[in-house]
Amino acid sequence: MGGKLVWLRVVWVSVLLWGSCWGKFVVEKNSLKVTSPDSLKGIYECAIGNFGVPQYGGTMVGIVAYPKANRKGCQGFDNFDISYKSKPGGFPTFLLVDRGDCYFTAKAWNAQNAGAAAVLVADNKAEPLITMDTPEEDDNKADYLQNITIPSALISKSFGDSLKKAIENGDMVSVNLDWRESLPHPDDRVEYEFWTNSNDECGPKCDSQIQFVKNFKGAAQILERKGYTQFTPHYITWYCPEAFLLSKQCKSQCINHGRYCAPDPEQDFSKGYDGKDVVVQNLRQVCLFKVANESGKPWLWWDYVTDFAIRCPMSDKKYTKECAEEVIKSLGIDLKKINQCMGDPDADEENAVLKAEQDAQIGKDSRGDVTILPTLVINNRQYRGKLDKAAVLKAICAGFQETTEPAVCLSEDIETNECRENNGGCWQDKAANITACKDTFRGRICECPVVEGVKFVGDGYTHCEASGSGRCEINNGGCWKKSHEGKTYSACVDEGCKCPLGFKGDGVDKCEDVDECKEKTACQCSGCKCKNTWGSYECSCGDDLLYIKEHDTCISKKPSTEVGWSFLWVIFFGLVIAGVGAYAIYKYRIRSYMDSEIRAIMAQYMPLDNQEAQNHIHHGEI
Structure with a gap:
């Protein structure tokens, strides 16, 4: 290290x-004109800070304020319940702070957050004016730099002391920051x-x-x-x-x-x-x-x-x-x-x-x-x-x-169509008249478009492809597509470009027919014959054999027929025998039921005959 x-x-x-x-460093300056009090009237030099937004070509009028606390501006002024935001119709506030203890940018940021329209930094020693620069690159806490929008200026120690004295005496210090001659x-x-x-x-x-x-x-x-x-x-x-x-x-x-x-x-x-x-x-x-x-x-x-x-x-x-x-x-x-x-x-x-x-x-x-x-x-x-x-x-x-x-x-409404020349260096599909080139006032940008509700994704420079549902309706989703002998095959699916079954390739530029017969992925059974077709294949069997695709097998046509009829006759006779047996059982059960009913009826009358015979015996009538 x-x-x-x-x-x-x-x-x-x-x-x-x-x-x-060999050379020299020049501090870029603008002028600061004091209009009141009379004791300070005049034009003074100040150094433009290398951050914030100087009003080049213009002027800004304001009233200078010098804080009673946090005079170096290294802390947020809200910690002291201080605000420098101007009221409607009032003059803007130019906040005067002292140099030292923290970055120039931190002072400007705190002044801006407190409502100041500009910040004046008074040097802490008698020396020529310097350029207030931004912090070192490795300052991770300086992420606020790009958000500083107020102008800033460094003034000399002697001028700063004069401004402070006038403010402490109760004078209203009115100044005019002027950048009109900062650029020739x-x-x-x-x-x-x-x-x-x-x-x-x-x-x-x-x-x-x-x-x-x-x-x-x-x-x-x-x-x-x-x-x-x-x-x-x-x-x-x-x-x-x-x-x-x-x-x-x-x-x-x-x-x-x-x-x-x-x-x-x-x-x-x-x-x-x-x-x-x-x-x-x-x-x-x-x-x-x-x-x-x-x-x-x-x-x-x-x-x-x-x-x-x-x-x-x-x-x-x-x-x-x-x-x-x-x-x-x-x-x-x-x-x-x-x-x-x-x-x-x-x-x-x-x-x-x-x-x-x-x-x-x-x-x-x-x-x-x-x-x-x-x-x-x-x-x-x-x-x-x-x-x-x-x-x-x-x-x-x-x-x-x-x-x-x-x-x-004077206006930002002017545009030039940079996409007309070389398509702006962006991706385009000439066949479908689709381009990623988009012209804006800020210049052309290469951004994958949205066409008929279908979003294209990619880097915008070398490729864009349709995504999501409906993508296949736009130029077939940028995927391979071909017709042959009345059949059309497409590699476009919702997930992207994928060759259909029977083809191989990247799905974008080409899909080639797979020869299933040559690669021996079809018609593997004994006696099977394979014929390749575009996108598929056909299997057949020799002699009197029949090919069953589901089982990838060949079976005999004739035995298959005889077995079928025999099986039907067996079923027929089986049904007949079952019917006869059921009828016999039915008759037998009916007869048994009738016999049991007759016996029950006769049993009801037999006891009366026996009782009457006994009575005759008892009375001696036999």
Whole structure:
């Protein structure tokens, strides 16, 4: 761990020395005009923060407030039951806080949550103004950065002390923040540069860059197509100190023998991708822009960078040459010219493209060195503020002379149909007239469509397929289908594409007939004969044998018939005998019943005859 930190320090020292020897860092400023009290009236300089949303091209009027508690703004003001939200019809509040103890962004975030319209940070020592930047990339708690929307400015210690004194004396301090001259507008075209990096594993800043490119590309392409702007992408690299050229760190982070380097994405110099992979991809993106620009379509850079971030992320192990070239081909850009432009990254010589990038990084005239990543340079002035579509568009539009702004600066209702050319590099099914290309103001997106209630799923670039119920009604679900001799077979099922019974294949492009006879999966019985048909088979038996498909067997037709009739005669005679036997039993039971009834009747009269005979004997009548 210690070795890694030492190496990183060495790299940063080399970068700082390089910058100090050749260029300078310029703090971008706007003006702050105090209109009251009279003792402070005048115009003062302040440094624009590199976060929030500066109102480029405009002004903002407010009343300055200085808190009695939490004066450094490092805690939420709701903890002190303080609110700076302006009342209807009232002036906005500009919250003045002291520098120190926490990040500049934390102060701005707490001020915004308390209702302030802007935040002024008073320096805590007498020094030239600096640029307030965002925290380091590894600060996991800085997820609020992209939600800061109020402008921020750093003011000098002496000016801050004067404002505090006036407020403590009970004076109302009214100020006007002015960004109208923060960006020059020398002609009717705005020239701007975007200094970026293809690394997508550097934390919040990388995420911010990727999201900005995705959101801004529609407006950027409109401006470029109509000739309102001239855009140029740039990539920051540095060289490896000569004493470390043979080190493991140099070899993993640099190309062309240490001349052009980028940080290792994981900063471990062993796992995942290396810094040299980033440099090569940076070089590829520069060359793609050059080739696209030569063909009159410089705006294709925005499509490539957006698509590469989506299709070839480091997290999916797709940050490769192969994936990059697939994206290039989908956009119809000359791959051969791009490779020629890139040259040999293993050569011990300067690369003309990357050398020009390093030279451009050095400040000239009113523009300082580019040392903050990412950086947007508009009309040779470095943009300050967060990378947000609306904020950046406002800044670019501030670069036009007043009343000469293009329509996109006044409205977001302009759209250009990017799907008309090469289908936007997206998936399409020409036969069914279905496409994944969708045109929006933000630029075209490749998104699988919904057709007649059927949703298509896929990456939108290389494939889309119908899913769910009803999918087979749309172009047969993208599955194989064929008719032969009056029969039609389809591989489309609700779950996907699956060859029907009797066929084999992927179910999408082809399904081939299975020869069940050749593969001996049918007609296996002794004496069976097999004949293959398209999608099925037929079995038969020789001589007088009959084939029974359910049992895969052959049986004799003649014996089978005789046995059948004999069986019927047996049943017939059996029924006759059973009937006769039942009748005999019935007669026997009837007769027995009648006999028992007669005896019962006679038994009733026999006792009377016997009693009468006895009476005659008793009376001597016999």
